[in-house]
Amino acid sequence: MRQPLTSIKIPELGLVVLCGASGSGKSTFARRHFGETEVVSSDQCRALVSDDETDQSVTPAAFELLHTIVDKRLELGRLTVVDATNVKPEDRKSLVELARRNDVLATAVVFDLPLALCLEHNGERRDRQTPEHAIRRQHATLRRTAKRLRKEGFTRVYTVGSASELDSVEIVRTKLWNDRRDDAGPFDIIGDVHGCHAELVELLGELGYDTSAEPIAHPEGRKAVFLGDLVDRGPAVTEVLDVAMSMVAAGTALCILGNHENKLRRALAGRNVQVSHGLAESLAQLEARDPEFSEQVAGFIDSLVSHYVLDGGRLVVAHAGLPERYHGRSSRRVRTLALYGDTDGETDEFGLPVRYEWASDYRGDAAVVYGHTPVPAPGWINNTICLDTGAVFGGELTALRWPERELVSVAAAREHYAPIRPAASDAPRHSTRHLSLDDVLGKHHVDTGLAGRVTIDAERSSAALEVMSRFATDPRWLVYLPPTMAPAAASKREDFLEHPDEAFSLFRKAGVNDLICQEKHMGSRAVLIVARNADAAQSRFGIANDDAGVIVTRTGRPFFGEPGAARVLLDRLRTAAEAAGTWDQLGTDWLVVDAEMLPWSAKSAGLVQDLYAAAGAAGANVLGAASHLLSGARGRGIELDALAERTRKRAEHVEHYVDAYRRYCWEVEGAEGVELAPFQLLAAEGEVLARRPHSWHLEQIDAWISASSDGLRRTDRRSVDLDSDVSVAQATDWWLSMTEAGGEGMVVKPASSIVRTGGNLVLPGVKCRGRSYLRLIYGPEYLEPANLERLRGRSLGRKASLARREFALGIEALDRFVANEHLSRIHECVFGVLALESEPVDPRL
Template sequence: MTTTTDSTGTLPRRELPVTDLSLVVLIGATGSGKSTFAREHFKPTEIVSSDFCRGLVADDENDQSASGDAFDVLHYIVGKRLAAGRLTVVDATSVQSESRRQLVQLARQHDVLPIAIVLDLPEAVCAERNALRPDRAGMDPRVIRRHQRELRRSLRGLEREGFRKVHILRSAAEVESARVVLERRYNDLRHLTGPFDIVGDIHGCSSELETLLGKLGYVDGVHPEGRTAVFVGDLVDRGPDSPGVLRRVMSMVASQNALCVPGNHENKLGRYLKGRKVQHTHGLAETIEQLDREDAFDPAFRDQVAQFIEGLVSHYVLDGGKLVVCHAGLPEKYHGRTSGRVRSHALYGDTTGETDEFGLPVRYPWAEDYRGRAAVVYGHTPVPNTSWINNTICLDTGAVFGGKMTALRWPERELVDVPAEQVWYEPARPLLTDAPGSREGRPLDLADVHGRRVVETRHLARIGVREENAAAALEVMSRFAVDPRLLPYLPPTMAPTATSKEEGYLEHPVEAFAQYRADGVARVVCEEKHMGSRAVVLVCRDAAAARERFGVDGPSGTIYTRTGRPFFDDENVIEEILDRLRTAVAAAGLWAELDTDWLLLDAELMPWSLKASGLLRSQYAAVGAASAAVFPAATRVLESAVKRGIAVDGLLATQRERAADAAAFTTAYRRYCWPTDGLDGVRLAPFQILASRGRSLAAEPHDVQLGWLDRLVEHDSTGLLQITRRLIVATGEEDSVRAGVDWWLEMTGRGGEGMVVKPLQALVRDGKGRLVQPGIKVRGREYLRIIYGPEYTRPDQLERLRHRFLNHKRSLALREYALGLEALDRLADGEPLWRVHEAVFAVLALESEPVDPRL
């Protein structure tokens, strides 16, 4: 606590430092002004009052008989707030050590600091204030006296009880002049956004450290582009030059070019330098010997090292909470928390309680269970090669044991390493074959998708999934979907264009062009909408590439529908299509150009009857057959009646119109059906490359995308691949818009399904920063006859259909689009399967939302 003066120099001001995430306990006798103090210095939502809780359970804040239940409620609320990481203030007398004990335990349980603010005011002041309160005017003076006695008895022991800070105000003037100052936790560096270069365990290998820093671009410890180095600890022991490493790191930290967290080896060295008794094992003896030699040249260096180690913080939360750096790993519940338990885990990790054949503790594979949003970068357990495991990565690659020294560039997520110059220290245990818990993340778990979900996306913030929708998606995914390892993406639904005002049309391109013009999109690409079924194709260069990246043994990819079901039951058919496709990819040079051994494509597989034969038979063909059987006979009867002079001319005209509409309906759906024999007659029209190794390509401009795909089709010698025709339209130019309309009219007039209008630049935001629809479908007049029925073009029916409710469908399209982008970004970042599937599963779940299926 500090004391300052105001501008006049006369009034003392008391500053009370309070950690921004802590449990503040106000302590004082009744009438000491705790509630008033709380209201003046804290938010109303931060205060949990015993009087208020007493009123909740007894309708009377002064009913002391309800105190037991009231404090049960108070402790419950406090626990919930602390679990959520919120500053909490307890307004109760808390003058007895027994009443404070449970509050201190709650703070420890949630790894936050308990802080005491004591209002130790004179008895007369408390009595005077109580007399002014109608609900306490008749209070026995002995109550205040007892509170004062109990308070004074325990004042000196508050720190021993566990309070990390104790602020005592002894007069009304001190209370009046006090000011609470919120302090950022030492580990909270969210305001630092990098970029960072995070360096794994060094263990005295100063030469390798200098080589690595040089490779990262540092000159004399400074990066010319302003990057910041972050060291994960274990700077010392075992290696040849721990003092050299310490000098470099200490200098970089002092000049604010680096951050450093402590490792267990620094912790042990720090205890030794304080004169504590520690065993000189695991390399400490070598460090002590090196420091002894250093004393001859720089006697102050040892004290500088001790001071440096003393000031190290257990872990750091960086980059807006997206990154956590510590030495031995840290579960999400400990991020940003402050307690001995958190520090212990950050320094040593956790063990299973077992020892291996080398007599060393078996580390608990906490990374396998990690589900946090922040990436956790750590070291401590040496591995020969590192990889991402559930958004965590271990950077200790055993430099001192003859391995290599590794750094991670953040946010690029690029690994940079240099080899060890020699084996400096023989390990007690050979390097593990993989990082701890390094199987492909953790298997998919019911808890990952069950119940109501909220998925964080980079392009549309938080997207909620209803519990009932999640249940429906789980049914489909568990029973019908392809191998989840080969299901990294599901395509979104597509928004229809606004309802047309053109006579005879329900949908027309003019509205789509107008919408994009209003969104500030100057150029769009109109892509032919193929007459088939949506298909996602994952094609790997070979089975070995599929095994290495996706962990499957056998298939070299897959083809699945927009609900994740396999497109073909026969795996041989799938492999034959994939083989033809990969041959074309190789011939087009795309493996090399995109630097990848796998591609994920969005495509249309034709004919429609290939996948929708059941729908054709049960719904469309049945309507066509019934019409063909009924209308000719009905028309003949009416024609005969007219010849006999019966006045049914109007009815005859109506039946002829209905027969013509039915014939048009049959003609419309038959255009999408043709016979196939094996793969003869099958066509695949890819229109977007979604992802390749290490890259999401969904935001690449569509003209670039279509250029790649044109080459792909050109180099297909089997006749499988079909080109996607397109036309670029300037939404603000009348002639260009007219050309787009004419192109659509010509295409749909020949029986084409229609087109999809997309922003040429793919991923676009409007002037207010809102995500713009990635595509708007404009379906042809005759194709819509299949969707809305044979007679939908009649004026009365068209008028009724113009009152379509499109907002929900458009919202759904944007949400699914954002989830798809998120899945692709996570896939590109090498995140584990459960993280990718969180977004994929949410797309499938949103498909269960009630929306007009005709839209």
């Protein structure tokens, strides 16, 4: 006797097909249990294409639209419910194909209500009615074909057989077995064990697990994740299974299915499988145990899924890896890819499948951790990492701590099984995929962790593309571009356009009281990407470069026209970092460093000569001649005292103007005479250092200068507590003294580097420039009262917005690079900074 239907379990991601004759209550059911946008109705599609949902003549076009909407929704990972009669197998076939194409499960809900009830409901409709003969035909067709639904490809089939069930049944939305996004770990992900029990226990001990406990557990609640291939080849398969099965049962571990478990399960079920690649060892060791253990192993393997999505979607584990479009999906194709990887049908000289290098094209946000194919050493490729380091072949057994991204390995006791082919060559630490114009052309958006979604207009994209394609350095080096910086608001003080008062006030209003004021060097902004040696440059950036690094401008161009100067300066920085122990302290073989290159004329000699020197010379000559003529005229008794005084003051302004730019210019030859003033270590292996407090950066750089001062300039600074009037006054006096002596000014920053208040990013810094330096920006006579009053009306809103967005993009680029994401993901941010630079903002700001 059929049990009454009380609930229908629907996967959160999947296709639901409602099947029933007209009048069976499908549409009412859909409105009651699903969101309006989740339901795709054939009647609605008829209305969309013809303005009349009863127009049967447009049915082909309506269903073409319906299939397109269903396809797009499933592609985007949205639950989709199809409200149509769907009584014929040929109507359902196309929907099942859409589910398969998008790797989701298909659920059928059959409305098998009595014919009389369907006719009654149809008769009660006021908007439209279906002919009675059509309902009778639909009802009979459904009853004849409903028994085939599982064979057609529906994973679940539910039948609503009465009016009471229709009114009382509830929808229960369930997670897929692979959806463990709510589980944030922390995890210790372990590569292919292959029966290496002693190595497994040693590794768990190194990871901090209590290996004397039964089952093994971590005292701090960490959870092990086995990447599959626990079995075959090794000497202690059953002991490994004992450990894994007991930990999984106790909730101290997760395990996914490997291809070797899959084959073992088929062998235990009596299937005809080839006993090769170590399966014989597993079968022999299982044979030595009691039959109940083999049954437990078979049940354990049956419970394993192809992959897990963990930690809010930030982590995916799959035995052979998994491209992004299949994360969280469920189909035979997903299972096959997760177990074996993608193959093209070819085999290598050892008779083993040639697998597609999916990781080289991976561009997803989630880190994918996998095993399956042994590598000599694990290495991140585009935010993916292989942990199979061939323990059973005499290599190592490796684990990855998550979210720390730390690797822990133990050496194999010996070679337990001779490999068929040598381990794959060292995995590259960089993307091998070319960049695509489609990633940056037109209007697009970049999602950042600090400022949300940043919009890049099409016009700005075109401008950036011109610079990037024609002038920029090798894109593999280009992992960061520095942001613009907004100045302090206009000062209310007489004879000042900018003053620390306004900079301090800005941060006080934002609730940031601990600040650091850094000397602003008058030079040219430079970003240095420096590797410890050529091998490190090749490994991390994929570039065979004798310089083992590059120096770029704010727009990503090589800083020097000839390579020799860059090589000398990179060597200086490399040597200083070595002498100060920075490489070992940070555990890195590369650094990204933000700096100023001095003198200003080293990069801008042409600008100085053609603009500033020309203006100074012209002003001095004209005003000198004018003063001479006025002096002669006054000697003849003409009253020109006021004009003469004004001309004298203008000449004095020009003299100060010339003095201002000359302070920042001196002769250089290549790297000779060039000084480097680094002020921030942006990133190193495993960490975006830009998140550390500014004082840490300056202390590190002080250590470099103490260890090797050749060509490096210190950045002076003052810490400020806005709650202390003394602290504020001391910083202000320091700024006044420095700028009156010819210094450019200072940059005022939150001491803790990155600050968000009320969900918004606080400006990472504002520049406060001295009176003398500002002559170069606003002209020799900007301090004249009328000019100064006019300049106080300058608008800073757009500049401040630009500074926030560019800063967020820069940090996002570093985050993605440190996480070993695909190069295109990094360049999405770098390109965005360059594009925003073409926004119409007063360049004097």
